[in-house]
Amino acid sequence: xxxxxxxxxxxxxxxxxxxxxxxxxxxxxxxxxxxxxxxxxxxxxxxxxxxxxxxxxxxxxxxxxxxxxxxxxxxxxxxxxxxxxxxxxxxxxxxxxxxxxxxxxxxxxxxxxxxxxxxxxxxxxxxxxxxxxxxxxxxxxxxxxxxxxxxxxxxxxxxxxxxxxxxxxxxxxxxxxxxxxxxxxxxxxxxxxxxxxxxxxxxxxxxxxxxxxxxxxxxxxxxxxxxxxxxxxxxxxxxxxxxxxxxxxxxxxxxxxxx
Amino acid sequence: xxxxxxxxxxxxxxxxxxxxxxxxxxxxxxxxxxxxxxxxxxxxxxxxxxxxxxxxxxxxxxxxxxxxxxxxxxxxxxxxxxxxxxxxxxxxxxxxxxxxxxxxxxxxxxxxxxxxxxxxxxxxxxxxxxxxxxxxxxxxxxxxxxxxxxxxxxxxxxxxxxxxxxxxxxxxxxxxxxxxxxxxxxxxxxxxxxxxxxxxxxxxxxxxxxxxxxxxxxxxxxxxxxxxxxxxxxxxxxxxxxxxxxxxxxxxxxxxxxx
DNA sequence: AAAATCTGTTGACTTAAATCATGGAACAAC
DNA sequence: GTTGTTCCATGATTTAAGTCAACAGATTTT
Numbered sequence: 001x002x003x004x005x006x007x008x009x010x011x012x013x014x015x016x017x018x019x020x021x022x023x024x025x026x027x028x029x030x031x032x033x034x035x036x037x038x039x040x041x042x043x044x045x046x047x048x049x050x051x052x053x054x055x056x057x058x059x060x061x062x063x064x065x066x067x068x069x070x071x072x073x074x075x076x077x078x079x080x081x082x083x084x085x086x087x088x089x090x091x092x093x094x095x096x097x098x099x100x101x102x103x104x105x106x107x108x109x110x111x112x113x114x115x116x117x118x119x120x121x122x123x124x125x126x127x128x129x130x131x132x133x134x135x136x137x138x139x140x141x142x143x144x145x146x147x148x149x150x151x152x153x154x155x156x157x158x159x160x161x162x163x164x165x166x167x168x169x170x171x172x173x174x175x176x177x178x179x180x181x182x183x184x185x186x187x188x189x190x191x192x193x194x195x196x197x198x199x200x201x202x203x204x205x206x207x208x209x210x211x212x213x214x215x216x217x218x219x220x221x222x223x224x225x226x227x228x229x230x231x232x233x234x235x236x237x238x239x240x241x242x243x244x245x246x247x248x249x250x251x252x253x254x255x256x257x258x259x
Numbered sequence: 260x261x262x263x264x265x266x267x268x269x270x271x272x273x274x275x276x277x278x279x280x281x282x283x284x285x286x287x288x289x290x291x292x293x294x295x296x297x298x299x300x301x302x303x304x305x306x307x308x309x310x311x312x313x314x315x316x317x318x319x320x321x322x323x324x325x326x327x328x329x330x331x332x333x334x335x336x337x338x339x340x341x342x343x344x345x346x347x348x349x350x351x352x353x354x355x356x357x358x359x360x361x362x363x364x365x366x367x368x369x370x371x372x373x374x375x376x377x378x379x380x381x382x383x384x385x386x387x388x389x390x391x392x393x394x395x396x397x398x399x400x401x402x403x404x405x406x407x408x409x410x411x412x413x414x415x416x417x418x419x420x421x422x423x424x425x426x427x428x429x430x431x432x433x434x435x436x437x438x439x440x441x442x443x444x445x446x447x448x449x450x451x452x453x454x455x456x457x458x459x460x461x462x463x464x465x466x467x468x469x470x471x472x473x474x475x476x477x478x479x480x481x482x483x484x485x486x487x488x489x490x491x492x493x494x495x496x497x498x499x500x501x502x503x504x505x506x507x508x509x510x511x512x513x514x515x516x517x518x
Numbered sequence: 519a520a521a522a523t524c525t526g527t528t529g530a531c532t533t534a535a536a537t538c539a540t541g542g543a544a545c546a547a548c
Numbered sequence: 549g550t551t552g553t554t555c556c557a558t559g560a561t562t563t564a565a566g567t568c569a570a571c572a573g574a575t576t577t578t
Contacts, residue, residue, distance in 0.1 A: 089427055097427045113416030143405045156415040157372030163422035168348055168356045170429040171473030214430030216566060221527055475536060480557055
């Protein structure tokens with residue numbers, strides 16, 4: 001019953017032949033194979049080299065390590081190179097509320113820009129690495145490189161759009177829709193990263209998924225079971241296989257980014 | 260049973276003695292009494308005058324008029340001077356999903372930045388007026404005025420934080436919490452605007468509130484009834500009076516911006 | 519490798535909110 | 549002012565998801 005699983009971080013990396021491996025800590029932005037997803041989009045070679053000067057590359061983290069904590073002073077934003085991260089807030093009673101899932105090439109930490117404090121925490125869901133971009137240096141550079149300013153405006157705009165999509169997903173309540181939309185979202189983001197949109201590892205536990213989607217872990221589990229029974233997906237623990245994308249889209253009523 | 264209601268737009272305006280009235284269409288950013296809430300924060304007089312040159316002031320709208328529609332080309336962001344607006348998306352089946360409520364001094368339309376298309380629509384909930392700020396001119400100006408760039412980064416960051424707060428509100432499901440949090444949010448935003456945090460008009464219908472909060476209009480109505488019965492609020496149709504803020508905070512478990 | 523802990527599935531039962539339905543109040547149009 | 553809509557409140561009933569509980573697989577720890 002075990003399908004041929006998606007390549008994990010290490011395999012994924014070893015495939016990268018022509019371009020430098022994005023888990024190699026010393027590779028510059030210009031050579032990073034995530035460049036086309038990350039901050040550098042829309043910059044020319046010279047601009048990228050300026051960016052390179054302020055980026056602190058190749059930090060590594062293992063599962064459970066914090067990128068930053070709720071309330072920490074905001075200094076930097078972070079670009080994910082490998083692995084996956086969740087962001088969350090702890091409410092007054094200590095219950096943690098997942099607010100985001102971030103994959104390689106995506107940018108983390110923009111929640112700190114408005115107050116100079118991070119509004120939530122970010123932790124690694126598995127072994128991973130990232131680049132740190134000191135924000136005030138990025139601001140200075142943006143003032144000198146209009147295309148970088150533009151890029152960053154757009155990046156923040158994307159975060160806004162993404163949050164609002166999530167917001168509409170959470171108001172229109174069916175549990176199955178939410179789970180289906182999450183799967184489709186990961187699928188399409190994998191597609192962008194040139195990974196299989198059909199087989200992937202969902203790096204969160206059922207409890208984390210539930211928290212993110214506003215449902216209980218039992219409901220998540222039951223939805224997976226139901227979708228399996230209908231042969232729409234195959235679920236083996238965290239390994240997910242999408243068997244019938246269009247059926248899944250029908251369940252999701254096509255929200256969130258779709259491939 | 261009718262309390263002394265909050266001042267409406269016109270009254271509010273007529274009170275403004277020393278500073279120019281913000282509903283007067285010709286007043287510049289430097290003289291607008293919303294300046295301290297709006298884009299100009301953190302700018303000096305000269306910088307504001309540059310901003311003033313690109314701002315198209317004093318557009319008026321009546322209830323139901325669109326500021327922009329979902330899918331429209333994105334050209335400008337909008338600063339609200341008076342009145343209130345909702346943003347929403349229509350899902351495939353035509354059901355409209357409210358995504359935001361915007362009050363004077365707040366900025367609207369940032370959902371279009373990433374794609375050059377608006378991701379949702381914005382309509383006036385009552386008679387109102389706004390300033391239009393052409394985005395590409397704002398970008399150019401930002402590249403020349405670092406403090407404006409910084410201000411706009413922060414503004415977008417605020418939108419992200421706001422959306423994420425809303426997101427956590429919608430995942431932790433109790434209907435009463437959601438309604439209470441909305442009331443407290445409006446209360447504190449009114450407070451910032453130097454209006455009564457205790458009496459205000461909630462410009463949305465029950466259906467719109469429900470759509471925004473991810474519950475049905477009947478549930479909204481019932482929650483209002485329950486909160487009234489407990490003497491936490493007094494509700495007369497759209498006029499709301501907060502009688503016991505701390506009880507209301509307890510119901511909300513203090514989420515969203517609180518005063 | 520055994521023990522302990524975490525994680526996932528499934529069942530039985532409960533509950534909060536959705537849905538359906540009605541009548542009345544507010545508001546807009548004529 | 550009268551008529552027609554839209555909007556709101558409330559009751560009765562249904563339902564999807566939450567809660568509680570037991571157990572089986574995984575994963576870590578020692």
